[in-house]
Amino acid sequence: MTDTSDTRPADGAAAQAPRPRSRVLRLMRYLPLITPVLLWAVPCGMLLHTGQDWPLPVTLIGTVLFALGLVGMPYAMMRGHGRRQEDRSAIIGDTLLGGSWVLFTWTVLLGVPARIALTVAGVGEGQDRARIVTWAVLAVTALLLAWGYAEARRVPRVRRVEVRLPRLGAGLDGLRVALITDTHYGPLDRARWSARVCEKVNALDADLVCHTGDIADGTAERRRAQAAPLGTVRATHARVYVTGNHEYYSEAQGWVDLMDELGWEPLRNRHLLLERGGDTLVVAGVDDVTAESSGLAGHGAHLAGALRGADADHPVLLLAHQPKFVDEAAAGGVDLQLSGHTHGGQIWPFHYLVRLDQPALAGLTRHGDRTLLYTSRGTGFWGPPFRVFAPSEITLLVLRSPRRAA
Template sequence: MPTTKAIRMSTAVHRSSPRHSALPGRVRRALWRILPLIGGLHAYIGWRLLPALDLGTAGLTLAVGGLVLSTVLVPLGLLARFLAVRQALADRLSWLGGLAMGLFSSVLVLTVLRDIAGLVADAPSLARPTAIAVLGLASLFTLVGYVNARRVAGVVRVDVPLAGLPKDLEGFTIVQLSDIHVGPTIKGDYVQAIVDRVNQLDADLVAITGDVVDGSVEQLRAHTAPLGSLRSRHGSYIVTGNHEYYSGATAWMREFERIGLHGLHNSHVVISHRGARFVLAGVTDFSAGAFDTAQASDPVAALAGSPPELRRILLAHQPRSASAAEAAGFDLQLSGHTHGGQFWPWNFFVPLQQPFTAGLHRLGRLTVYTSRGTGYWGPPKRFGAPSEITVLRLVSA
């Protein structure tokens, strides 16, 4: 889940520049605003850790050089794909920037915690050991997080109780994918591995709840192509996430339809299964109206004309669509967006923006399931929030 700053920068790029153009003026200005902040946080790390490490002149020079390099790589990891360079080079820069961002994030958090602990217990003799511990733990978190991020998402099975569920829908399975983020570091082989795992699950239906891509159709169509081979009894359905709007949502939804996915834009279909029926609806991303007012998310419109007596399931990228979904009369909402925080401690900050971080929750009559996501965004790092391919089984409440 990107930060607000990253979202604004990415949005500015999408609106202002074609593929591989020079950075537009608004993005350059945003970059110059964010660089001092990133530089200041790196300077804080250096100020708090380097004196305690007693590295000597050569070691101190290398450490300062590393901090400067990280200061450059962190924003570069977000913006590399927009630079006027070859795609392969842009991807390598994104890899380096993502790894730097993940390591920097953990070092920063642990340095802050070290300083807070130092206020409580002033122990000068522990300065060097705790500084070493910060670097060691941050490196461990980053390494473990990398392994977790790059392996194929595990299968998570969840029973979803719904009141009034018809007997013939008992045990109906929906496989949910979310937040794959095909882009600079996630390519076709990663997507194919996900598809292969899903196709072993004998699903009744596949639901993809947005943020599939980080890049244009031209750049990534070959890497998203495996999604067209997803297999289930009733097909694969998809809704937009916020990242589709950074990458050209209209073009992407045409491409997804072309490869066989069914897009739900504030609309619904009626699924018939063994003599029973239910409504499957989808809304555009919660933020879509900021990009195109005609695409504003509308759960009421998504239900228009649907049989009122049937159970209603909504695909909505962001959990914060839940209030409107509950008011519209939905029984179940499937969402993603949060990544479950992706790596510690950002899971504690998700509730500042979203009502749910991960898992199964209730809001009035509405049941909401929030996926931790099937890929990752930014740093190739998952720590304390593993990715998932979710098998949701409908059961009677």
């Protein structure tokens, strides 16, 4: 394994024009105002005030609880994720956010069609139908939240994927690449979970282990105990890491320094050469696409800098946190990009919103004539401690050469 590049961006990269903000990002600035009202008011109206005629105490208590959620959720999230950085408040706010999202989703998707179906079938009177639907929505919500919490907190299953790279030399056939990403160590202490994840990675006996960013929510100093088990990860050739967007909310350079201290190679617009059996693989990495706007000196996603000095005949494996970087990767002749960021949507149907901003949600996709993109659903979770129809994963990618021996 040879290091043949540096962290400096390509000449003129600093003068590149900033990326235009997508329509989704422009709309998202209004979400903090609109979202809480929708998440709490819609279920309150449909489950308590539309046709059920509940006893007055039930209606009053239920309305008060929804009102407390409407006020308490943004308040707790501001205290938890704002300047105060109070972990207990963050846990409360994030849990309320996830719970209200699931309740809102199934109030709309189950509640409305169920009322129509019961009416057409002639089941019960109006009030009875409304109450049946209310109990059904609450039951489905409770089951999904219990299941989603268990899914979020468990050690991820290993997902094994074979990837055929036409330019991969026969000496590199069968190269084992383990991918973890989006561990998001945060307000919920997951030090034991982190250690168990690392044990599972070590059991894969990987040649190369990659972390494609979003290590934690919080500074390296604050989340050090949860991240420390990453230092126990083993790889035959190298352990490599690139920054995610959440590092740039939490003193990114501190995370780069900590990963270096733990024995990982931060691939900040640079590459390594992985050599085996007389063949070579270029393993490159770029900072997250949000790095340039962070104001941190020397941080920015620069593919030209990452590949400077690399032999154009060698296949390239690129680490880039966000799948959207694949357009540049394809233009630059990258063979395989590894990414995370999407969490696979984390809580359905948020999947569809993610797809508005990213070219892939999860799995292996092709972009252009040469470039493959593998998008992991993530190893941990962000914010709400739930995963609904978006299981976490540790990925083992086995690289295959068309010239391998039979």
